[in-house]
Amino acid sequence: xxxxxxxxxxxxxxxxxxxxxxxxxxxxxxxxxxxxxxxxxxxxxxxxxxxxxxxxxxxxxxxxxxxxxxxxxxxxxxxxxxxxxxxxxxxxxxxxxxxxxxxxxxxxxxxxxxxxxxxxxxxxxxxxxxxxxxxxxxxxxxxxxxxxxxxxxxxxxxxxxxxxxxxxxxxxxxxx
Amino acid sequence: xxxxxxxxxxxxxxxxxxxxxxxxxxxxxxxxxxxxxxxxxxxxxxxxxxxxxxxxxxxxxxxxxxxxxxxxxxxxxxxxxxxxxxxxxxxxxxxxxxxxxxxxxxxxxxxxxxxxxxxxxxxxxxxxxxxxxxxxxxxxxxxxxxxxxxxxxxxxxxxxxxxxxxxxxxxxxxxx
Numbered sequence: 504x505x506x507x508x509x510x511x512x513x514x515x516x517x518x519x520x521x522x523x524x525x526x527x528x529x530x531x532x533x534x535x536x537x538x539x540x541x542x543x544x545x546x547x548x549x550x551x552x553x554x555x556x557x558x559x560x561x562x563x564x565x566x567x568x569x570x571x572x573x574x575x576x577x578x579x580x581x582x583x584x585x586x587x588x589x590x591x592x593x594x595x596x597x598x599x600x601x602x603x604x605x606x607x608x609x610x611x612x613x614x615x616x617x618x619x620x621x622x623x624x625x626x627x628x629x630x631x632x633x634x635x636x637x638x639x640x641x642x643x644x645x646x647x648x649x650x651x652x653x654x655x656x657x658x659x660x661x662x663x664x665x666x667x668x669x670x671x672x673x674x675x676x677x678x679x
Numbered sequence: 680x681x682x683x684x685x686x687x688x689x690x691x692x693x694x695x696x697x698x699x700x701x702x703x704x705x706x707x708x709x710x711x712x713x714x715x716x717x718x719x720x721x722x723x724x725x726x727x728x729x730x731x732x733x734x735x736x737x738x739x740x741x742x743x744x745x746x747x748x749x750x751x752x753x754x755x756x757x758x759x760x761x762x763x764x765x766x767x768x769x770x771x772x773x774x775x776x777x778x779x780x781x782x783x784x785x786x787x788x789x790x791x792x793x794x795x796x797x798x799x800x801x802x803x804x805x806x807x808x809x810x811x812x813x814x815x816x817x818x819x820x821x822x823x824x825x826x827x828x829x830x831x832x833x834x835x836x837x838x839x840x841x842x843x844x845x846x847x848x849x850x851x852x853x854x855x
Contacts, residue, residue, distance in 0.1 A: 514774075515770075517693060589829075590766075590773075591770065594767065597831075598691060603831070606831060610830040614830075638842065640825075641821075641822035641823075641826050641830075642822050642845060644825050645818075645820075645823070645825035646817035646818050648825050649816075649817045649824050650813075652769055652824075653765075653789070653824065654786040655773075655779070655783070655786070665814060666818070669814075669818060672849045674845070674848075
């Protein structure tokens with residue numbers, strides 16, 4: 504799997520084959536076939552291993568929790584391997600059921616902790632109790648994706664902090 | 680170019696070759712080579728043609744202008760061809776200079792009209808004059824990218840309207 508990951512990062516999805524993985528790893532092709540009957544299954548396992556990255560464990564302080572969790576995502580997006588994996592997955596998801604599943608897992612995993620923080624903030628009154636969680640997650644994670652995956656920009660922690668400030672301003676509980 | 684686009688949508692980037700394009704279009708391979716010395720140049724032209732999609736012409740009403748421009752982007756993202764083109768471009772941008780250029784053009788073009796509306800809104804006082812334009816654009820376009828390209832969700836016009844409402848709440852001019 505390390506060999507497959509190295510090939511993926513260096514040369515992209517198409518370069519990952521039973522032959523190239525066997526060559527680089529020294530593992531026999533027969534062994535590879537036995538573990539992963541299709542190359543898609545192999546790549547699924549390689550990619551998933553890297554995308555179950557550490558998330559922040561919320562401590563109950565809305566602003567800090569949002570910044571910490573988003574900052575992990577920011578750092579992840581600057582890791583060439585993760586970037587490449589995400590792009591490979593979403594590019595293939597429209598044409599391959601294995602990758603569609605992986606893409607859904609990725610979206611779900613990425614959204615989970617943010618959704619948890621937002622629900623807690625609705626409960627505590629830090630943000631409006633009527634905020635739509637799905638939209639809120641997209642408002643927080645989306646700008647990072649736009650800047651990094653489309654714009655290929657370097658994102659700073661300051662950007663994340665300002666994003667969270669804007670988010671909290673948009674959604675604070677209306678004064679009674 | 681129509682043939683190339685059809686192959687791209689159906690089977691992805693790797694299926695677009697001089698041979699497949701010549702076969703589908705009836706145009707001789709020699710002619711293709713003459714016009715596009717590399718297949719990357721050919722794809723550049725195919726993709727760029729589709730991504731110079733119509734933008735909204737701002738009329739000077741901030742909320743309406745933002746909704747109209749973002750709604751065009753929303754519709755674009757539900758067009759399988761555009762979706763595929765964007766994914767192909769950003770996937771290849773990290774490894775190919777032609778695609779890196781194309782990706783920058785895409786990001787720039789997508790941001791241009793939104794930036795124009797935001798600058799006008801800063802001037803008119805509809806939003807805070809200190810709003811950072813780059814971040815503002817990412818806050819508007821990013822959530823659509825996250826929902827559609829990562830989440831593979833259908834986005835409604837209502838989502839766009841709510842997004843713009845949240846954005847304006849976050850950035851309205853502070854009361855004096």
